[in-house]
Amino acid sequence: RKEVEQDPGPFNVPEGATVAFNCTYSNSASQSFFWYRQDCRKEPKLLMSVYSSGNEDGRFTAQLNRASQYISLLIRDSKLSDSATYLCVVTPYGQNFVFGPGTRLSVLP
């Protein structure tokens, strides 16, 4: 089993839709969790950190479920500009970063 797995995608959704991505991690000692966004062939950029209590930033909501070892990202009212690949990142034992393979999102007009 891979350390970090994500929904395989791609997700093709119309503008205005709500879309959710899931990410599972295998190491129960993982300490920090992040969602990154990557536009085609550009560098990844932090979208949001994921906190135990869940957190929201505008149209984006991240949730962490330690018992089931997964994190999720919810995007409401999708915009064309949300089209990108979304990367889940965890830090097992707080020692290094492990990236998931990414889920590609295309928001269609």
Next chain:
Amino acid sequence: EAQVTQNPRYLITVTGKKLTVTCSQNMNHEYMSWYRQDPGLGLRQIYYSMNVEVTDKGDVPEGYKVSRKEKRNFPLILESPSPNQTSLYFCASSPSLGEQYFGPGTRLTVT
């Protein structure tokens, strides 16, 4: 401006000709890392460094070397490049495993 810089941004070279890709950050971050990204394979870590003089192998270290003699620089060395090292390379830095800041990427082609 806080940033991670990589040079060169684009490089075409031939098999066996040693090359170095430089990475520098001006944020005094302890952690630095190199990744390669290939279509369908996602980001794969090559090497990382938790601090000066401390480096560790990532998932795909074969054919690469790194050094961390000073905090701001983390060069990636390909002693004898081969075509299977043609890829998009990213350097990143982070303060104590918080947010990672990525460089703009280096597109390397080995013929």
